Amino acid sequence: MPPIKETKTGYSTDVTVLEELVKMDLPEKIVPELILEHRELSKMRSGFVHPLMGAVNEKTGLIHGTFESTSTGTGRLSSRDPNLQNLPAFGQWSTRLKEGLVPRHEGNVYVAADYSQVELRVLAHLCDEKRLKSAFEDHRDVHTETASWVFNVEPELVTPELRRFAKVINFGILYGMSSYGLAARLGIGQQEAGDIINKYFKALPKVKDYVEESYKEARQRGYAMTSFGRIRPLNEVSVNPRDRGALKRIAVNTPIQGTAADIARMAMIKFFHHFEGRKNVHLELQIHDSLVCECAAEEREGIEKELANVMESAAKLSVPLKVETKWGKSLANV
DNA sequence: CATTTAAGCCAC
DNA sequence: AAACGTGGCTTAAATG
Ligand SMILES: Nc1nc2c(ncn2[C@H]2C[C@H](O)[C@@H](COP(=O)(O)OP(=O)(O)OP(=O)(O)O)O2)c(=O)[nH]1
Ligand SMILES: [Mn+2]
Ligand SMILES: [Mn+2]
DSSP, X not given: OOOOOBOSSSXXXXXXXXXXXXXXXXXXXXXXXXXXXXXXXXXXXXIIIHHHHHTBOTTTOSBOOXXXXXXXXXXXXXXXXXXXXXXXXXXXXXXXXHTTOOOSSTTEEEEEEEETTHHHHHHHHHHOOHHHHHHHHTTOOHHHHHHHHHHTOOGGGOOHHHHHHHHHHHHHHHTTOOHHHHHHHHTSOHHHHHHHHHHHHHHSHHHHHHHHHHHHHHHHHTEEEOTTOOEEEGGGOOOOTTOTTHHHHHHHHHHHHHHHHHHHHHHHHHHHHHTTTOTTEEEEEEOSSEEEEEEEGGGHHHHHHHHHHHHHTSOOOSSOOOEEEEEESSTTOO
């Protein structure tokens, strides 16, 4: 079938290429269709089902993963052996998989809370953009509004998948995505993509100013810095020398992603203080801007409120921090 | 034989 | 001349 994209060593067969081949509606379209289906299924089996089952400790019956505290450039945690921060979140197989991940004790449930639009709130705090701040003061959902704007659908009709795509747009543009990159991701022309980027910064003028100012500061100081003083020396980051914009994008991203990471860490500390001595409340997972804990089913309602309160008060920004809570008998619900 | 690299894909 | 950022993991091929 026709080549669409090149890699270093040959022709690309990634998901966008295969979907393009299906769209071309050639007699052989069954081939990319079957490869796509195979990719999805084998990713699930060899990427999640097998490693997760293999990670179950024989004696405890539990998965004992490792959270690394000092292995990212921005201050985020990472998770390994197995990675529990990248469990599938969309699609039927995601639900099936996570139905198998359950609390250690019968009668217990998971309670989870995730910061709402966290890096956009951090951005609003850092750049003092009026429109962004009032959006959060008015409890609005900027991701949904972006989805509604870009994809021309009523906010009520924005699906979770569409909203996830809006995050790519919101954060992508903020962190320096080009019209080329946006066009490729949206499947539109570069002109149209450029228009979207221009409108984005026109709607939020202080964001553009902030991006430039933030980069200038970082370059002068030699390091990027979060709201709480975490630093990332820029001479330690390695970038492809052919990519001239890379260092700027890193310098702009780090204070924001890093500030969100600082907040998440403070929330974890607060969690331990708050729930100290409560033997049936355990923190199980941290997924960058969310915490998942296990507790007795009877205590669920109270824990949900306490967890939300702990996280929302972990730091004080010039915009409110908000979390969304969920609970369930397996990770499929949270 | 073990380790490294490339491509690809899962998440936030 | 490349063209959001932060990670971890699997597979196959290249490298040693
Ligand atoms: N640069 C970049 N950052 C991302 C991307 N996806 C997620 N993030 C960062 C920014 C988010 O605020 C943060 C937490 O991810 P979430 O999925 O929880 O999204 P967010 O909190 O923005 O929205 P939500 O929780 O759904 O209200 O991770 C992405 O595609 N690019
Ligand atoms: Mn969030
Ligand atoms: Mn999240």
